[in-house]
Amino acid sequence: MSSESHISFSKERLTALPTPEAGKRATYHDTKIQGLQLRVSFTGVKTFSVYRRMKGGQPERVTLGRFPTMTVEQARKQATVINAEIEAGANPAAVRRAIREEPIFAEMLAEMLEKKKKRDGSPISERTKKDYLDTARLHMVAIANSKLSHINRSEVKAIHSKVSKKSARQADKAVAIISSVFNYATDHEHFSGTNPAIRIQKNMVVSRDRFAQATELPYLFAAIGESSLSDFFLLALLTGARRSNVQAMAWRDLDLMARVWRIEMTKNGTPQNVTLSPEAVAALKARKLTTGTSPFVFPGEGKTGHLVEPKKAWAAVLLRASLRRLLDHLGGLGKLSAKERKQADQQITTAPAAAEKHYRSIAAVLKIDSALYDMTDLRIHDLRRTLGSWQAKTGASLAIIGKSLNHKTHQATAIYARLDLDPVRQSVETATQAMLEAAGVKQTASVVLISNQSRK
Template structure:
């Protein structure tokens, strides 16, 4: 059965399924040589059917619908027709298509040759690929991926309410293609030119009136690893990944310091530990030779994902729109409230700022420690866990016990 139709989505979707063992072929009225063939199982495949100079007609399969869009099939048909007009053999064209990398192939090269050797966050690249790109782009040949494909992915993530994630996935896709070009594996970057979502600078931190509810909700958390992880994140202002991978060997109880050998910005950091943070860590310290402060059962050996516990805490506290990273901002904000300079705050949070690098280099930990202690004291006072300037042990407040 052979017919000519205009290849539009409505027409192709409405095509009848042939009986068992049969196959229908339809020709596009707009693009010479472009066909779509339908099997009795409902599989629809684009192909190009053209006569070679001095030979018989050849059928070249180019992709399945709807994985390959109509516009992509038309462009590919035009390209193949041009190659045939130049005297190229379709068999060679087809072999070239088979040899062409898929997006999955390109990502594998990118991960092993670029991301793992040069990015501490390579696991985030791998996670984003598996979550958002593998099913949508993974099997596609690079030549079949266009700006529309990537824009649709960005749009779908955005519509799901994840504007920033959509931007990060778009940035990763662009990086993969960009690296592929620099490595001589590909020639075009279809992610260029796609408009990113507007990102407002986030200024959320735990307000004074929220602190009593927050600390009470944390105290009621039955998972002691989650509870203490949240507290240490708040009291140190350290980044999420660094707290998760915190090691006992890096903590000096005598100096009340925690040494992070490599942070996100590529520099080491010495974190000053308040008395409250020391008490929590001392209560957690095991008698055996444990490596991580917050051990986990995964491959890394430490706690990997505290989101479920974090959600429980926020629900108990009745607090909305607060992220784990906002704990870091909370310490900095309370430092500012208690009179710390921007240089002191930057030093304590290990911000990398070229304009203040020289200032940071001249600062020792004493003013930083004083600022962190003042901010901690102010937060605990606002939460009702300290009376005036006099410390009240956290475990003494009725219904609150952070030391277990």
């Protein structure tokens, strides 16, 4: 065999290989991995294979895949696996079967979501499954149909780099999901190689500290009062609970006399006692009159039985709040008469999209900074942060804030365990009163009226 046929495989060298004469085929041998070959046909097709003698002395060829669809790195990884199996005494049929039966990434992700358990032993939630699958659909198309041993680190880094241009958090999440799939595959003996997603540098993400400011609260409360999900947003704000927990709030977990909501399991894997302010209790009592026989405070028509997705309603709340804040600003500048303001308020109710386009264009012409009125960057989760922030503003300690919001940190967990609900209740109620005063809502009955406006 000519020394010219023994080369160190690389993309550049294999791409530059000449095409044999008609009717002939050339074979090249990798100098790094035993038995790894590339055969080039006279039609230009280049195919990786492993050619080895089995334990009994009989030579066998195991076809791997075509170059460049299969990369040199992938071929070397697969050849290494085959060599190990041959050395262990496996026959060619077993080797071929192992290659054929190795799962692709999409299959492994689906199995992981079906069988993986959380730390408390419960299955992964439907919401988490959807989130993982949506992330995979958007960002992992390049590896979805690849066998696990064919996915290399450079491909994962490419995914991270591409997604980072749009969202640093999404990029890091995509890599974390890929890593989880490979860890699961390793744990269940579907994969024995190196996880290609490990030690990929995460993006530097600035922690979000957005919460409703005092100047925003009047507009926010007014817009919430007009929403079809006014009770939901109000209770999310007054309890500081996570959105998923508020959505699944059940009557059996509420003790309105003791003013406590018992959450059996939260996102961080622990139960939580949520203290209920008088305003929250009043809203819940009013809510009870509207839910019929449903076990949930916020019934839904889907298979969960409770509210699942409040994003559209929240977007409508923020749009109304932002536009009314802009209208007040325009009025203060003398750019809006009383009659025009009345017409604008009506348009916000009947045609919010048209109102937004019209008044944002006016603001642009007047060079009004959107930061002076735009609240559309406020997320539902920021309602939870809003309560905590107002607790801090009214003098609550970090330990009490952590207890009320069920934060879990190694340093403060022991402190939280020694706290009872009395100081937490005082802090929550003080923060609630401060928010209501800032919003111009000072009486408990007024909160009930807010939550009942959508049912008039």
